[in-house]
Amino acid sequence: xxxxxxxxxxxxxxxxxxxxxxxxxxxxxxxxxxNLSHSETRQFIKLYGExxxxxxxxxxxxxxxxxxx
Numbered sequence: 001x002x003x004x005x006x007x008x009x010x011x012x013x014x015x016x017x018x019x020x021x022x023x024x025x026x027x028x029x030x031x032x033x034x035n036l037s038h039s040e041t042r043q044f045i046k047l048y049g050e051x052x053x054x055x056x057x058x059x060x061x062x063x064x065x066x067x068x069x
Contacts, residue, residue: 010063
């Protein structure tokens with residue numbers, strides 16, 4: 001199942017994939033996903049579609065810019 005909202009996506013990444021969604025990690029992923037000529041980005045869009053790509057970019061942006069209190 002492809003997550004359709006931020007909380008499901010975050011749960012999938014952190015709990016199922018065991019990846020910590022830090023601001024630094026999010027910025028690294030954004031460098032790739034914001035580059036539409038990058039082979040990984042092209043493959044991601046091919047597999048999951050442009051709409052999901054836009055959602056994932058927005059979710060990584062949210063993680064990258066959230067302030068930790």
